[in-house]
Amino acid sequence: MSGRRRAVCWSDLPPELLSKIAECLDSRPQIQQFRAVCKSWGSAISPSVLTSKNILSPLFPYPLTNIQYPSPWLDSPTQSPVLVSTSVFLLRSTFDPNLPPWLFAAEELHPGKLFVSKSLSPIAIENFPTDLDFSYIQVSELAVFHRVRSADDPTDLFTKKHLSDFNDNRVVLFVHPSKITSPTTGIGDCTAMVLHHNGALSAIVLKNGREVSISSMLRKFDDIVNFKGNIYAKITYDPIVEVYCGKRKRLAVSSDQQELFLIYRWCRSTVSDVVAFNIYKLNEQESKWERVKGFGDDRIILFVTFDGCFFASVNDFQGWKGNCIVFYSACFASYSSLNAIVLVRFWFITWRMMVVNI
Amino acid sequence: MASSSSSSLSRVVVKSSDNNLFVVNKKVASQSQLLKQCIDNMEEKGTNDVILIPLSNVTSNILTLVLEYCEKHADFADDDNNNQELKQWDHEFLKKFDYATLNSLTMAADYMVTKSLLNLCCQFIADSIKDLTVQQIRQIFDIKNDFTPQEEADIKNENAWAFR
Numbered sequence: 001m002s003g004r005r006r007a008v009c010w011s012d013l014p015p016e017l018l019s020k021i022a023e024c025l026d027s028r029p030q031i032q033q034f035r036a037v038c039k040s041w042g043s044a045i046s047p048s049v050l051t052s053k054n055i056l057s058p059l060f061p062y063p064l065t066n067i068q069y070p071s072p073w074l075d076s077p078t079q080s081p082v083l084v085s086t087s088v089f090l091l092r093s094t095f096d097p098n099l100p101p102w103l104f105a106a107e108e109l110h111p112g113k114l115f116v117s118k119s120l121s122p123i124a125i126e127n128f129p130t131d132l133d134f135s136y137i138q139v140s141e142l143a144v145f146h147r148v149r150s151a152d153d154p155t156d157l158f159t160k161k162h163l164s165d166f167n168d169n170r171v172v173l174f175v176h177p178s179k180i181t182s183p184t185t186g187i188g189d190c191t192a193m194v195l196h197h198n199g200a201l202s203a204i205v206l207k208n209g210r211e212v213s214i215s216s217m218l219r220k221f222d223d224i225v226n227f228k229g230n231i232y233a234k235i236t237y238d239p240i241v242e243v244y245c246g247k248r249k250r251l252a253v254s255s256d257q258q259e260l261f262l263i264y265r266w267c268r269s270t271v272s273d274v275v276a277f278n279i280y281k282l283n284e285q286e287s288k289w290e291r292v293k294g295f296g297d298d299r300i301i302l303f304v305t306f307d308g309c310f311f312a313s314v315n316d317f318q319g320w321k322g323n324c325i326v327f328y329s330a331c332f333a334s335y336s337s338l339n340a341i342v343l344v345r346f347w348f349i350t351w352r353m354m355v356v357n358i
Numbered sequence: 359m360a361s362s363s364s365s366s367l368s369r370v371v372v373k374s375s376d377n378n379l380f381v382v383n384k385k386v387a388s389q390s391q392l393l394k395q396c397i398d399n400m401e402e403k404g405t406n407d408v409i410l411i412p413l414s415n416v417t418s419n420i421l422t423l424v425l426e427y428c429e430k431h432a433d434f435a436d437d438d439n440n441n442q443e444l445k446q447w448d449h450e451f452l453k454k455f456d457y458a459t460l461n462s463l464t465m466a467a468d469y470m471v472t473k474s475l476l477n478l479c480c481q482f483i484a485d486s487i488k489d490l491t492v493q494q495i496r497q498i499f500d501i502k503n504d505f506t507p508q509e510e511a512d513i514k515n516e517n518a519w520a521f522r
Binding site: 009011013014020021023024025026030033035036037038041 | 457461464465468476477480481483484485487488490491492495496499500501502503504505510513514
């Protein structure tokens with residue numbers, strides 16, 4: 001052993017090694033932190049490292065590389081399916097709390113590129129401001145949803161203004177109970193339960209891309225959620241998944257993950273503008289649904305979107321009543337055969353609040 | 359280190375920057391592309407003598423660590439099934455070191471072209487700074503902030519969109 005102590009200086013590490021370390025970081029904010037440490041660390045990182053990283057989640061977009069053409073997911077051999085996540089963000093001004101909040105959804109199909117849409121619909125927000133000053137804005141994430149997209153052209157998603165042009169599906173991720181406690185569990189150990197636009201349900205094992213159909217031809221599913229593990233639909237396929245189904249029904253898990261609600265919309269009469277909801281809460285002990293009058297809390301609002309349901313606090317939406325349901329009619333069809341085009345309470349996003357941007 | 363191979367060159371001698379000699383099994387040495395290249399070159403020339411490879415950039419205490427790593431990985435070289443065990447070992451291996459040692463080890467892994475060790479070090483360093491603030495990173499790595507306040511503000515505003 002040498003007794004000589006060599007002075008070690010981390011800022012003198014060769015740029016190629018610094019760059020290699022930065023590439024091991026998961027997300028863009030982490031790389032930005034890295035660059036801000038000192039000049040040599042900052043200059044070692046090429047912009048390509050920065051743009052190759054995800055903004056929303058280090059896990060998504062997750063390429064399903066094992067799914068290859070021919071597959072129902074893909075129209076052509078050049079396409080590849082990607083599991084993406086969508087986050088619903090609520091922006092509030094810290095400058096003036098009385099300004100109305102701003103709600104939108106952001107999806108990341110390609111690392112570093114966001115598709116920003118109005119939160120209740122799949123319509124793109126055009127002219128999204130690029131110079132938001134986050135020292136005046138408080139950001140909170142209200143919900144995260146997942147779906148599979150197929151893409152061949154990296155600009156594909158961004159050339160289309162309406163995501164409904166895509167073959168819509170919804171994905172809920174499950175991890176086998178035995179895997180949850182393992183420290184090495186990653187997204188590769190998940191099974192993606194996919195609810196297809198036609199109501200069919202299938203499971204994709206992310207590790208090998210194997211897709212197994214769960215629903216038979218006749219049975220259709222309306223919604224899918226991951227809730228605690230109290231409702232089990234045992235299926236012939238491992239792992240055991242928590243699935244609950246219903247026709248024209250929506251499932252909503254409370255923000256604290258402790259309650260599961262089932263909501264369905266129906267028309268009271270042939271008059272199309274009369275809208276009613278039935279709300280049920282899961283009684284876990286007796287494994288049955290109990291009819292309830294509301295969500296039992298005047299401080300919450302339920303949002304029903306194309307991607308799924310989420311609760312929000314009424315405190316964030318001045319002038320709103322709690323215990324109400326907000327949805328865009330097209331994404332929550334009526335239980336009756338009447339396809340009433342009713343807008344119960346669709347909140348139009350305005351640009352007014354962006355005035356905070358001084 | 360046990361010699362098992364019957365080939366002409368089963369062992370090499372590696373010399374550290376502070377002139378200590380290490381006798382290394384060929385299979386172990388092959389974990390480093392630099393050493394492997396030297397061995398291959400000598401074998402092409404048909405040398406039967408034990409060869410000496412001087413490493414001018416690696417001190418003996420760091421070289422000991424690199425060789426410890428190489429030895430472990432040489433044991434597992436033909437066996438993919440033990441990946442999990444090896445991963446665990448890798449993690450425990452790096453956990454023992456202070457940041458100064460980690461720095462030298464990373465440099466040595468780079469110099470000796472021991473790719474897996476280099477990747478391991480980089481990932482380990484990345485993992486340990488991931489959840490730290492810029493201030494904390496500077497502190498644990500003993501790095502001076504050489505940005506002007508203006509430069510610092512510019513970096514901060516570069517991409518306001520990355521809010522998570």
